[in-house]
Each structure stands twice: as structure tokens, then as C-alpha cells.
Amino acid sequence: MGRLNSRQRRKLFEQLRARDGERCNVCKRFGNCNTLVVDHRDNNPDNNGLSNLQLLCRRHNYTKNPRGSKPKMVLDSRELAQPKITSAEFLKNTKSEPSFCHWIHRILRKEHRIPYDDAINSGAQMAGCSPVTAKRYLDKLTSSVGPCQVFYDDEAGATFLEFKTGPVGLGPNLINDAVEREADD
Numbered sequence: 001m002g003r004l005n006s007r008q009r010r011k012l013f014e015q016l017r018a019r020d021g022e023r024c025n026v027c028k029r030f031g032n033c034n035t036l037v038v039d040h041r042d043n044n045p046d047n048n049g050l051s052n053l054q055l056l057c058r059r060h061n062y063t064k065n066p067r068g069s070k071p072k073m074v075l076d077s078r079e080l081a082q083p084k085i086t087s088a089e090f091l092k093n094t095k096s097e098p099s100f101c102h103w104i105h106r107i108l109r110k111e112h113r114i115p116y117d118d119a120i121n122s123g124a125q126m127a128g129c130s131p132v133t134a135k136r137y138l139d140k141l142t143s144s145v146g147p148c149q150v151f152y153d154d155e156a157g158a159t160f161l162e163f164k165t166g167p168v169g170l171g172p173n174l175i176n177d178a179v180e181r182e183a184d185d
Contacts, residue, residue, distance in 0.1 A: 016054065024036060025055055025060075026057070027059075028098055029057055036057060036058075040053060092128075096128055097127070099126065099127040104123055104138075104141060108148070108161070112163075113161060113162040116150055116158075117159075119134075148161055
């Protein structure tokens with residue numbers, strides 16, 4: 001087939017998204033067709049079989065395929081994903097954090113907000129991690145580039161978590177498809 005044009009790339013992106021989810025195959029971060037790259041595992045642009053293709057974030061695509069005078073490396077997601085330190089805590093976090101984030105997003109899509117303390121404690125229970133770890137995950141979700149924000153409701157006299165709105169463009173649309181696909185399972 002040779003090099004992909006934009007129409008072919010978009011079609012393959014949709015097939016890979018349906019197969020693997022709309023996330024980087026290495027770091028599992030969510031993305032979209034603008035932030036994820038259709039990558040050839042064997043670096044052969046003529047080999048467009050689905051078994052040879054994966055979605056990578058731009059960072060991991062660059063790690064696998066550096067620009068400039070460096071030779072291209074043939075790595076797949078299993079090789080890129082190998083952590084240098086495989087502590088029990090690291091391995092647990094690779095499962096707990098996505099579970100926590102999906103749970104938070106499901107709740108926010110359904111309820112639109114959740115009491116902050118409940119997000120930490122119930123989220124920790126649902127993800128199988130400590131409340132301290134859940135708070136760390138929540139700090140990422142509420143960072144300047146995260147899809148959520150914390151606010152105080154004077155009427156309720158409590159602090160809540162909700163999706164960001166406005167020009168940032170994140171909010172629920174960032175991972176709608178992934179949450180909907182998971183709800184369908």
C-alpha cells in the first residue's frame with residue numbers, strides 16, 4: 001500500500017481505536033486523532049496490516065522513531081513500556097490509576113459533580129489503592145492540563161469535583177468514547 005494519505009490514516013486510526021481504545025499503546029494516556037500517531041511496529045511504511053499497527057502518543061512515537069541522524073529503532077510497545085524499575089508499587093499504579101480515572105469520569109458524566117472527599121475515598125476503594133494514592137491521581141486530573149476542577153459550593157457548604165468547561169477544550173469530550181465503550185462492555 002505504501003505511505004498513507006490522510007484518508008487512509010484516519011480509517012486506520014478508527015480501526016485501531018475500536019481495537020485498542022483511544023490511547024497510547026505504551027503509556028495508556030488518552031488522546032485523539034490529533035494527539036495520537038498511527039505507528040508501524042516494524043517501521044516499514046509498506047506494511048499496513050492491522051497486526052503491524054499501533055497508536056502511540058507523539059512522545060513515544062518520537063522515542064521509537066527519533067528524527068535526525070539517529071538510526072530508527074525497531075521497537076514495539078512491549079519494549080517501550082518496560083519500566084526500568086518494576087517495583088510492586090509501580091506495577092500496582094499501572095492498574096490502579098486508569099481504573100481510578102475511568103471511575104471518576106463515569107461518575108462525572110452521570111452525576112456532573114462528586115463531593116471531593118467522596119472522590120478520594122470511594123475512588124480509592126474502586127481502584128484498589130490508598131486514599132493518599134487516590135489524592136495523587138486526583139491532583140493530576142485537576143492540574144492545569146487535566147480535565148477536572150475542584151470548586152466550593154456555598155449553598156451545599158462542600159467542595160466538589162467537576163469537569164472543566166470553557167476554552168480549554170478538555171472536559172468530558174477528552175475521553176467520552178473510551179468511557180462509553182467501557183460502559184457498553
